[in-house]
Amino acid sequence: xxxxxxxxxxxxxIRLRGLTKIFxxxxxxxxxxxxxxxxxxxxxxxxxxxxxxxxxKLLTGLLRPTLGSAELCGHDVVTDSLRxxxxxxxxxxxxxxxxxxxxxxxxxxxADLYGVPRRVQAARIGPLLGALGLEEHxxxxxxxYSRGMRQKLALGAxxxxxxxxxxxxxxxxxxxxxxxxxLKDVLRGLCADGRxxxxxxxxxxxxxxxxxxxxVVHQGRLVAVxxxxxxxxAVGAGSLEEAFLRLTGADGDSDLRPLLRALE
Amino acid sequence: MTEAAGVAAxxxxxxxxxxxxxxxxxxVRMAVNAALRAGPEQRGWTLILGTLAVAWWLGTHRIATVxxxxxxxxxxxxxxxxxxxxxxxxxxxxxxxxSFAISGLYLARDVELLLVAPVSPRAVxxxxxxxxxxxxxxxxxxxxxxxxxxxxxxxxxxxxxxLVAVAALxxxxxxLCAGTAVTIVTVRFLPARRVRDAAxxxxxxxxxxxxxxxxxxxxxxxxxxxxxxxxxxxGRGRIADLAWLPTGWAARAAVxxxxxxxxVACLLTLLLVVSAAxxxxxxSRLGEAAFVAGHQRAVExxxxxxxxxxxxxxxxxxxxxxxxxxxxxxxxxLRELRRDASQLGQLVLPIAxxxxxxxxxxxxxxxxxxxxxxxxxxxxALTAAFASLFAASGVALRGVGxxxxxxxxxxxxxxxxxxxxLAKFCVGLGVAAGLGLGLLVAGGLRAHLPVSDLALGGxxxxxxxxxxxxxxxxxxxxxxxxDWTDPRRSVGVGQSLGFLGIxxxxxxxxxxxxxxxxxxPSSAGAAQAVTWGDAALVVLAAGSATLALRAGVAxxxxxxx
Numbered sequence: 001x002x003x004x005x006x007x008x009x010x011x012x013x014i015r016l017r018g019l020t021k022i023f024x025x026x027x028x029x030x031x032x033x034x035x036x037x038x039x040x041x042x043x044x045x046x047x048x049x050x051x052x053x054x055x056x057k058l059l060t061g062l063l064r065p066t067l068g069s070a071e072l073c074g075h076d077v078v079t080d081s082l083r084x085x086x087x088x089x090x091x092x093x094x095x096x097x098x099x100x101x102x103x104x105x106x107x108x109x110x111a112d113l114y115g116v117p118r119r120v121q122a123a124r125i126g127p128l129l130g131a132l133g134l135e136e137h138x139x140x141x142x143x144x145y146s147r148g149m150r151q152k153l154a155l156g157a158x159x160x161x162x163x164x165x166x167x168x169x170x171x172x173x174x175x176x177x178x179x180x181x182x183l184k185d186v187l188r189g190l191c192a193d194g195r196x197x198x199x200x201x202x203x204x205x206x207x208x209x210x211x212x213x214x215x216v217v218h219q220g221r222l223v224a225v226x227x228x229x230x231x232x233x234a235v236g237a238g239s240l241e242e243a244f245l246r247l248t249g250a251d252g253d254s255d256l257r258p259l260l261r262a263l264e
Numbered sequence: 265m266t267e268a269a270g271v272a273a274x275x276x277x278x279x280x281x282x283x284x285x286x287x288x289x290x291x292v293r294m295a296v297n298a299a300l301r302a303g304p305e306q307r308g309w310t311l312i313l314g315t316l317a318v319a320w321w322l323g324t325h326r327i328a329t330v331x332x333x334x335x336x337x338x339x340x341x342x343x344x345x346x347x348x349x350x351x352x353x354x355x356x357x358x359x360x361x362x363s364f365a366i367s368g369l370y371l372a373r374d375v376e377l378l379l380v381a382p383v384s385p386r387a388v389x390x391x392x393x394x395x396x397x398x399x400x401x402x403x404x405x406x407x408x409x410x411x412x413x414x415x416x417x418x419x420x421x422x423x424x425x426x427l428v429a430v431a432a433l434x435x436x437x438x439x440l441c442a443g444t445a446v447t448i449v450t451v452r453f454l455p456a457r458r459v460r461d462a463a464x465x466x467x468x469x470x471x472x473x474x475x476x477x478x479x480x481x482x483x484x485x486x487x488x489x490x491x492x493x494x495x496x497x498x499g500r501g502r503i504a505d506l507a508w509l510p511t512g513w514a515a516r517a518a519v520x521x522x523x524x525x526x527x528v529a530c531l532l533t534l535l536l537v538v539s540a541a542x543x544x545x546x547x548s549r550l551g552e553a554a555f556v557a558g559h560q561r562a563v564e565x566x567x568x569x570x571x572x573x574x575x576x577x578x579x580x581x582x583x584x585x586x587x588x589x590x591x592x593x594x595x596x597x598l599r600e601l602r603r604d605a606s607q608l609g610q611l612v613l614p615i616a617x618x619x620x621x622x623x624x625x626x627x628x629x630x631x632x633x634x635x636x637x638x639x640x641x642x643x644x645a646l647t648a649a650f651a652s653l654f655a656a657s658g659v660a661l662r663g664v665g666x667x668x669x670x671x672x673x674x675x676x677x678x679x680x681x682x683x684x685x686l687a688k689f690c691v692g693l694g695v696a697a698g699l700g701l702g703l704l705v706a707g708g709l710r711a712h713l714p715v716s717d718l719a720l721g722g723x724x725x726x727x728x729x730x731x732x733x734x735x736x737x738x739x740x741x742x743x744x745x746x747d748w749t750d751p752r753r754s755v756g757v758g759q760s761l762g763f764l765g766i767x768x769x770x771x772x773x774x775x776x777x778x779x780x781x782x783x784x785p786s787s788a789g790a791a792q793a794v795t796w797g798d799a800a801l802v803v804l805a806a807g808s809a810t811l812a813l814r815a816g817v818a819x820x821x822x823x824x825x
Contacts, residue, residue, distance in 0.1 A: 112592030113677035
């Protein structure tokens with residue numbers, strides 16, 4: 001009798017091992033361990049200053065970890081940074097773009113930076129602009145774009161090279177309801193296609209509806225990683241919002257009292 | 265609707281100016297924090313720049329003392345000369361105030377915060393004017409201060425320094441107010457960015473025309489024409505010294521203070537101070553409505569009004585592999601440069617002045633250092649190399665800095681830092697070498713140099729400029745300024761002056777290496793000496809560029825955003 005072959009555990013798309021970032025006087029990310037599987041849509045939740053943006057910047061290589069390591073599709077973001085960056089797409093919360101380029105030129109630049117062949121660019125840029133609702137504005141300078149349009153353009157630039165991992169920092173900020181809906185559909189489609197999405201958000205409704213799993217980060221530490229339903233059950237909360245507030249110690253009236261006293 | 269509890273309603277009338285001291289205090293705190301509290305590296309830079317500034321000041325003071333000891337002009341000649349200097353100061357302040365006003369009042373990120381707070385816009389306006397005045401005076405103190413101190417010392421009237429400084433400060437406030445007022449009124453009707461571009465082009469054109477008129481009207485032997493010119497310094501001095509002009513008051517106050525007539529000096533200084541205070545209050549009170557309206561217009565323009573459609577050249581032809589990354593970045597840089605009139609104006613002006621210098625009879629090509637021993641191309645190449653120095657400062661030095669907060673686009677992409685710097689180097693080399701070689705050819709043709717000489721000079725100039733651009737690109741990457749709101753300020757003044765100093769030294773060494781074989785040909789033969797000189801030049805250029813670029817690559821890879 002031959003035993004069935006043991007299936008190889010697939011390489012996680014994102015792996016953090018003891019990831020730590022210390023700035024001059026504070027620990028922004030404190031020994032974070034996490035694995036996000038391929039095709040997973042992972043939500044990163046936390047109050048302001050918890051370390052969400054720092055973690056994403058560590059994953060993109062914009063910051064260097066003080067201790068520990070981070071990998072994207074098996075590539076270390078420090079020692080194998082070019083390969084790690086090649087498999088990722090990143091959209092910051094307030095994307096600063098080249099104001100003196102047109103939307104089309106901005107996408108072309110991004111494609112060139114990621115080594116997308118020109119024939120592929122030709123096939124992708126037009127439809128992508130159309131899908132993002134930017135076709136009409138494609139030949140206008142980015143300096144004339146609204147915040148939402150910039151956000152969409154940055155998303156387009158991040159998607160153009162067909163990344164295996166998409167890192168999004170507060171992606172719904174600045175988008176109108178239609179844009180936010182469109183974004184959700186795009187993200188679901190990407191995950192169905194085997195891509196991994198790692199997004200930080202304050203909008204718990206987005207996390208609850210969209211994410212396969214969520215991680216709650218508080219004061220630089222990852223305090224919980226579950227599916228939204230499991231998280232609610234584990235904390236004994238009725239909603240994800242309540243669970244989040246309990247985990248981050250911001251629930252109840254106790255936090256409001258000093259504020260109210262200060263205003264008196 | 266009820267007012268927020270405990271919050272005072274915005275003050276009106278003169279009380280509207282009450283927040284000004286608080287705004288200025290926070291500004292000073294920010295400057296101190298930026299210089300001293302932003303980490304040990306920043307403290308180190310503050311120390312280095314402070315030491316350099318002190319060294320510059322003391323060195324210039326020493327030179328000024330020697331020059332002034334050579335002979336102090338009589339009061340009859342001194343007053344017009346001083347008035348001319350102060351007139352130039354006023355012109356510079358008036359012109360730069362447009363750029364300052366656009367950056368400080370409309371593009372700065374703190375304005376929105378201040379305008380949504382219950383702070384009277386006139387207080388914001390006055391505080392901004394005071395900050396601009398202080399900045400201008402600090403620069404003037406660095407450049408003109410040593411001369412003033414040396415002059416007053418020679419007159420035995422150093423005690424009059426505070427009085428003269430106050431007079432100069434008050435005088436500078438007048439053109440600052442005038443320039444700011446014009447800007448506020450213009451931005452009321454035109455978008456701020458367009459006014460900035462138009463002002464840059466206006467400044468470029470004005471400086472070029474003034475210089476051209478002055479240079480062209482010289483006699484062929486390089487001396488000034490005997491006919492007084494409105495734009496020439498002596499003529500300008502006469503106008504600026506008129507008793508009813510503030511420049512005349514300031515000049516008379518300075519001379520009176522130096523010659524021991526304190527009453528006259530105090531009276532004239534008081535007149536200037538009262539005028540300056542009146543101008544500051546007048547502009548801030550009358551200009552506040554237009555300032556707020558202009559700011560609203562600037563915000564609207566940033567959010568979609570005044571859109572500009574650009575013919576899309578990125579229509580893909582549907583074939584071809586990936587474009588080399590350095591080419592994509594270089595193309596992007598050239599597009600940005602071409603579409604930003606203010607940057608373009610800043611780049612073109614020094615080159616145009618050098619072109620003028622080469623084109624005028626008795627200048628550049630034949631005068632000065634071209635001697636019987638040195639070849640004909642030498643002097644033209646030297647002038648062209650200095651023009652390239654300014655081009656390198658304008659493009660290559662700010663290559664990384666001009667990315668600003670957009671640097672994340674390059675840092676997140678799988679692009680090695682070396683490729684980024686290669687792109688910056690290529691753009692800088694294209695602009696600096698192109699302009700330098702253009703000037704060399706123009707000057708060479710004007711001096712009827714043989715084509716072989718021109719080709720030889722051109723090849724050597726190319727090597728020199730390549731080293732210079734490498735130096736600029738590397739140094740620009742070592743300490744980029746990424747938090748600018750105006751791309752022209754993507755390099756700090758200190759860094760810019762530092763590079764001009766290092767670049768001048770580099771050019772001096774390069775041209776000395778080139779000149780030595782001609783000045784002292786070895787016994788082995790002139791041709792062999794020239795070959796050795798060329799080899800040394802290549803080593804020097806390649807070595808300087810490689811060292812700077814390696815430092816730049818290391819720094820660029822380590823920048824945290």
